[in-house]
Amino acid sequence: MPATGDGRAPGAADLSGAHGGAPVGHARSRVTTGPAAAAPPIPHPRSRAAHAGHPSHISEPGGAPAADGPADGGPLRLLVIEDDASDAQLIKAAVAGSGTSIEIHWARGLDQATELLAPPAPWARRGRSRTPEFGCVLLDLASPADLPHPSDASDGLEGLHELLRRAPHTPVVVLTDAAGAQLGAAAVAAGAQDFLIKHETDGPLLARALRYAVERKRADESQRRLVEAELRGQENARLQRHLLPTPLLDGAGLSFTRRYRPGRRRALLGGDFYDAVRTDDGAVHVVIGDVCGHGPDEAALGVALRIAWRTLVFAGLTGETLLTTLQHVLEHERRSDEIFATLCMLVIEPSRPSEPAEPSEPAETGGPAETGGRGTGERARLYLAGHPAPLLLGRDHEPLTLPSDHAGPALGLLPCHDGQSTWPAHEVELRPGWRLLLYTDGLIEGRVGAGSRRLGQDGLADLVGDHQAAGLTRGRLVDSAIAEVEELNGGALTDDVAVLLLERNPTQLFLG
Numbered sequence: 001m002p003a004t005g006d007g008r009a010p011g012a013a014d015l016s017g018a019h020g021g022a023p024v025g026h027a028r029s030r031v032t033t034g035p036a037a038a039a040p041p042i043p044h045p046r047s048r049a050a051h052a053g054h055p056s057h058i059s060e061p062g063g064a065p066a067a068d069g070p071a072d073g074g075p076l077r078l079l080v081i082e083d084d085a086s087d088a089q090l091i092k093a094a095v096a097g098s099g100t101s102i103e104i105h106w107a108r109g110l111d112q113a114t115e116l117l118a119p120p121a122p123w124a125r126r127g128r129s130r131t132p133e134f135g136c137v138l139l140d141l142a143s144p145a146d147l148p149h150p151s152d153a154s155d156g157l158e159g160l161h162e163l164l165r166r167a168p169h170t171p172v173v174v175l176t177d178a179a180g181a182q183l184g185a186a187a188v189a190a191g192a193q194d195f196l197i198k199h200e201t202d203g204p205l206l207a208r209a210l211r212y213a214v215e216r217k218r219a220d221e222s223q224r225r226l227v228e229a230e231l232r233g234q235e236n237a238r239l240q241r242h243l244l245p246t247p248l249l250d251g252a253g254l255s256f257t258r259r260y261r262p263g264r265r266r267a268l269l270g271g272d273f274y275d276a277v278r279t280d281d282g283a284v285h286v287v288i289g290d291v292c293g294h295g296p297d298e299a300a301l302g303v304a305l306r307i308a309w310r311t312l313v314f315a316g317l318t319g320e321t322l323l324t325t326l327q328h329v330l331e332h333e334r335r336s337d338e339i340f341a342t343l344c345m346l347v348i349e350p351s352r353p354s355e356p357a358e359p360s361e362p363a364e365t366g367g368p369a370e371t372g373g374r375g376t377g378e379r380a381r382l383y384l385a386g387h388p389a390p391l392l393l394g395r396d397h398e399p400l401t402l403p404s405d406h407a408g409p410a411l412g413l414l415p416c417h418d419g420q421s422t423w424p425a426h427e428v429e430l431r432p433g434w435r436l437l438l439y440t441d442g443l444i445e446g447r448v449g450a451g452s453r454r455l456g457q458d459g460l461a462d463l464v465g466d467h468q469a470a471g472l473t474r475g476r477l478v479d480s481a482i483a484e485v486e487e488l489n490g491g492a493l494t495d496d497v498a499v500l501l502l503e504r505n506p507t508q509l510f511l512g
Contacts, residue, residue, distance in 0.1 A: 075101035076210060079134045081113050081163070082106065083143040087198075091138065091206070098203030102210065105134070109143070110162055117167045136210050136217075139163060139192075140175045141183060156183050157190055164191045171217030173209055175201075193217055237268055243303045244269065245310075247276040252284050257474050257501040259482060263294045263442065263494050270496030271298035272440045273306040277313055282350030285313045288500055289343040289387065289411075290440040297335055304333050305341060305411075318347060323385060323423045327411045340412035342387035344438055346502075348380045348430070377431040378504070383423045386410030388444060391461055392428075393435035393468060393503075399461045402428060435503035437464065437478075442495030448488050455485060474501065 078095075082088045088106045095102045107113040117134060139160060163172060174187045174195045184195030193213035196206065247256050262270030271291035278284050287309050291298040308329045312322045323345070330341055382390070384407035391399045408423035415421065430436075444455050455463075460481075467480050478501050486492055 075103040076135045076214065077103045077105065077133065078210060079113060079116060079137045080104055080106050081108075081110065081137065081139045081143060081159075083108050083140070087140065094201070094203040094206055096203070098207040100203075100207035100211075102207065110159060110166070113137070113163070114166050117170060134170060135214050137163065137167065137170055137172045138175065138210070139172055141180065141187065142175075142177065156180075157187055160187050160190055160192060169217075169221060171213040173213045245273075245275045245306060249276055249278050249284065251282075252278045253504065254284065255474060255501075255503050257478055259478050259497070259499045261442075261482075261493070261497045262299070263496045264296075264299075267296075267299070269299045269303070270294060271302045272442070272496040272498035273302035274438075274498050274500055275306050275310055276500070276502070277310055279313065284348040285318070286346040286348070286438065286500065286502060287343065288438045288440060288498055289341050290442070290496065290498075291341045292339060294496065298339075301330070301333055301339065301341070305330060319381070319383065319425060320423050323383060323408075323411065324416045324421070327416055327421060330412045334412065340386075340410045342410045342441070343383075343385040344387040344390060345383040345385075346380055346390070346436070346438070347383075348378060351378050377429055377434070380428045380430055381425040382406075382428050383425055384408065385423055386413070388439065388441055388457055390439075391437040391464060392430075393437060393464065394431065395433040398465045399437070399468065401457050401461055402426070430504070433504070435501065438500040438502070440496060440498045442493055442497040443482070443485060443499060445495060446485050446489035446493050450490070455488060460485075474503075477501065 080088055080091055082091070092104055095104060105116065107116060117137075141156060141159065143159065160172065160174060172192045174184060174192050175198055176184045176187075176195060178197055178199060181195075181197060184197070187195050193216045194209050196209055201209075244260065247258075249256060256276060258274060260270075260272065260274075262268060262272075264270060271293055272289065273291070274286075274288040276284065276286045287306070289302070289305060291302045291305070305326060309322070309326055312325055317325060323343070326343075330339075382402060384404055386407065386409055389402040389404040389407075392402055393399050403426060406424045406426045409421055411421075413421075439460075444457055444460050446455050447453065448455055448459065463484055464477070464481050467477055467484070472480055478499050482497065482499065
């Protein structure tokens with residue numbers, strides 16, 4: 001029933017002696033009117049009477065909570081949505097006798113409750129006082145819901161549905177009468193944390209139900225956040241997995257083994273990138289690169305450079321023209337001028353029939369990595385832009401690091417328009433049985449032992465040679481080499497690592 005204008009509720013005269021064992025609620029059919037039935041006004045939260053002898057207080061309907069309310073971790077702040085002042089007073093009396101520290105605030109309907117549940121405006125947060133957050137809401141299902149558009153097909157839960165919509169993260173306990181136990185169960189199924197029957201609920205039971213509702217809502221929220229995090233992780237994994245390249249080497253007769261390990265935890269993609277494609281003229285183009293840095297921005301830039309590289313290759317660009325254009329892409333996509341990328345690009349020309357070397361041309365003696373007599377194998381052009389040179393793994397010699405005398409600067413370090421950035425090609429002969437190991441600097445910058453010495457290119461060549469001499473090939477060779485590098489480092493490598501092993505395989509294509 002509505003309260004009188006002075007804050008007194010008819011039929012509330014018998015509440016002055018309420019104690020903790022008194023049930024919540026009363027039979028509205030017994031309500032009387034007149035002076036004899038008048039009850040004391042509901043205590044104001046600032047008055048001494050509201051606090052004297054009780055661990056809780058109740059505010060005026062729709063009023064703001066007390067400015068000197070308890071800090072976080074103190075009493076449970078309870079918002080009671082009840083249109084009848086007598087029932088609100090009984091709830092207060094029951095809580096007071098429970099021995100539990102609960103701070104009660106009263107709202108007559110959803111509109112008043114929404115004002116109290118809404119977070120404070122940004123300008124209000126800078127003031128001295130701030131409306132405290134409520135730990136729980138106690139909703140009387142018998143109270144009419146002040147809905148703008150009430151549903152025609154009423155199920156008795158319109159108020160609960162609207163409350164959950166307006167305050168989805170606040171735990172809710174509903175009150176119902178003895179005949180509404182089934183409705184209370186439906187309320188829990190609809191999203192409430194618990195339900196109580198008015199005339200069977202005393203102070204201790206109400207306090208336990210409120211605490212239980214808070215903990216259950218907290219567990220539900222934690223589970224929801226966990227599920228959302230897992231879904232985001234799965235979505236990110238699918239996205240990053242699709243951003244990793246699929247080499248296009250049909251008809252190339254090459255085996256291609258790759259390993260990729262981002263330095264960031266729980267990531268599938270880092271700043272390193274690689275790709276390999278075969279063009280219509282039969283040439284095989286391979287690239288491996290490294291964007292400085294380890295964050296998601298660097299990973300996105302690496303993907304952009306890889307896609308741009310593949311597009312430029314299929315557009316017919318190669319050599320310095322391709323690298324110059326790729327640097328322009330980097331300059332437009334990077335977030336600051338300090339960002340650069342190292343790159344190693346290899347163009348393997350189509351194999352041709354062997355021809356004997358002319359007697360008048362003496363064979364060069366630079367080793368398997370240098371250009372020797374014509375017709376001894378395949379030829380390749382190597383371009384280095386501040387990147388470590390690949391290892392040439394032959395069957396009859398130890399791994400050799402390809403020369404880097406013609407290496408140019410990393411992409412993005414020097415401007416292209418003034419001719420400072422040049423990347424001349426180095427001609428390489430690939431004799432039968434060749435294998436090329438391309439990698440990023442994360443593989444060679446790991447420490448060796450407890451000192452400050454790094455593995456380096458020479459150390460990697462010796463390490464790979466030992467594993468190659470043990471008979472390891474393809475994926476087992478790459479995996480064992482990475483495992484030993486991590487063992488020498490004393491743990492996982494912190495930088496991104498990309499490794500490619502490319503070898504001539506005349507019988508079939510093998511992707512490892």
